[in-house]
Amino acid sequence: MIVALTGVTMADQINLPTPSKEGGKPLMTALSERKTSREFSDREIPLQMLSDMLWAAYGINRPDGRLTSPTAINRQEIDLYLVMKNGAYFYNPKELKLAKISEKGIRTTSGFGKFAEKAPLTIIFVVNKGRQQISDPTASLTLGAVDCGFIGQNLYLYCASEGLNTVFFATLNKEALSTALKLEKGNEVFFGQSIGFPPEK
Numbered sequence: 001m002i003v004a005l006t007g008v009t010m011a012d013q014i015n016l017p018t019p020s021k022e023g024g025k026p027l028m029t030a031l032s033e034r035k036t037s038r039e040f041s042d043r044e045i046p047l048q049m050l051s052d053m054l055w056a057a058y059g060i061n062r063p064d065g066r067l068t069s070p071t072a073i074n075r076q077e078i079d080l081y082l083v084m085k086n087g088a089y090f091y092n093p094k095e096l097k098l099a100k101i102s103e104k105g106i107r108t109t110s111g112f113g114k115f116a117e118k119a120p121l122t123i124i125f126v127v128n129k130g131r132q133q134i135s136d137p138t139a140s141l142t143l144g145a146v147d148c149g150f151i152g153q154n155l156y157l158y159c160a161s162e163g164l165n166t167v168f169f170a171t172l173n174k175e176a177l178s179t180a181l182k183l184e185k186g187n188e189v190f191f192g193q194s195i196g197f198p199p200e201k
């Protein structure tokens, strides 16, 4: 079943529309407007906007499968999960699909700050250690965190460009999220980033 995202998180799989790679504010304007905001309206993010945003964050931008965001040794070890009001999805950048992980609303049980409990979308950054293949723990942690940071900044710039509010955060309950997102052993939750429209005045 393919459905619009608004108010829906019941489809097993959502085919994302082809991301639009045009438009947006000039880079220097987006950089001028990049900021953290912790207030969100309840309004859902339209599916086309979601697809564009995910592509900007961590989408394939070259024929050889490389991404808009750099990763150490091109291991592409970051997985992005989407936590929304009524469930959680896994983003598959190759197939442009969202795969349903859970129908449970987990915004209030994941140790997020109050802001993220209200945000219509929180992206969870997971480091897939199996794909990363870096045995030294310090290097694994450092390179994983850096790779998350690049994606986070891509999201910040997309949000600045599109008039969305966003906050990148480290405060979350990794254990609760690992269970809720059904992560396999070796996958570790690193960060979250909440995104939504500014509150209506």
Ligand SMILES: Cc1cc2nc3c(=O)[nH]c(=O)nc-3n(C[C@H](O)[C@H](O)[C@H](O)COP(=O)(O)O)c2cc1C
Pocket (backbone or CB within 6 Å): 034, 035, 036, 037, 038, 113, 167, 168, 169, 170, 171
């Ligand atoms: C690695 C990292 C971790 C962060 N963790 C949190 C957090 O747990 N909670 C929060 O409210 N903001 C968090 N932030 C957002 C920062 O507080 C914010 O970026 C900072 O205040 C600067 O504001 P600006 O982004 O508008 O420049 C984090 C930012 C980074 C880069």
